[in-house]
Amino acid sequence: VYTVRRFFMRANIVQILKATLAAVIFSLACVLAFSLVMQLFSLSASAVKPVNQVIKILAIAAGGVLFIRGSGGLVKGAVYGALSVIVTFLLFSAIAGAISISALFFAEIFIGAAAGAVSGVIGVNIRGRE
Numbered sequence: 001v002y003t004v005r006r007f008f009m010r011a012n013i014v015q016i017l018k019a020t021l022a023a024v025i026f027s028l029a030c031v032l033a034f035s036l037v038m039q040l041f042s043l044s045a046s047a048v049k050p051v052n053q054v055i056k057i058l059a060i061a062a063g064g065v066l067f068i069r070g071s072g073g074l075v076k077g078a079v080y081g082a083l084s085v086i087v088t089f090l091l092f093s094a095i096a097g098a099i100s101i102s103a104l105f106f107a108e109i110f111i112g113a114a115a116g117a118v119s120g121v122i123g124v125n126i127r128g129r130e
Contacts, residue, residue, distance in 0.1 A: 081116015
């Protein structure tokens with residue numbers, strides 16, 4: 001059984017923080033690359049939101065598979081996925097100079113938690129890592 005006490009062990013917190021940092025850095029790099037592509041090829045602004053969602057999900061998946069280990073991958077992944085969405089949102093809001101929270105933000109947190117949970121389960125089940 002995965003308990004709250006076990007969740008707050010130092011190793012688990014470090015895994016969550018590493019996965020979150022990896023997801024945020026990957027997301028930032030991909031968004032910057034996508035903005036360059038948009039500038040070069042004059043793409044429509046309607047492509048921004050769907051591409052950003054895909055980038056966030058891929059970033060969360062990568063962070064979970066790379067850094068979530070041990071047991072409790074579902075819980076650690078869900079926490080880190082939600083945390084990644086929140087940190088990314090705050091970072092991009094700081095870059096934009098404005099915070100705009102809508103109902104879609106809470107849906108993004110849920111989607112991030114779900115993507116993190118799946119990637120956490122995959123991450124803990126990869127053999128040869130411990």
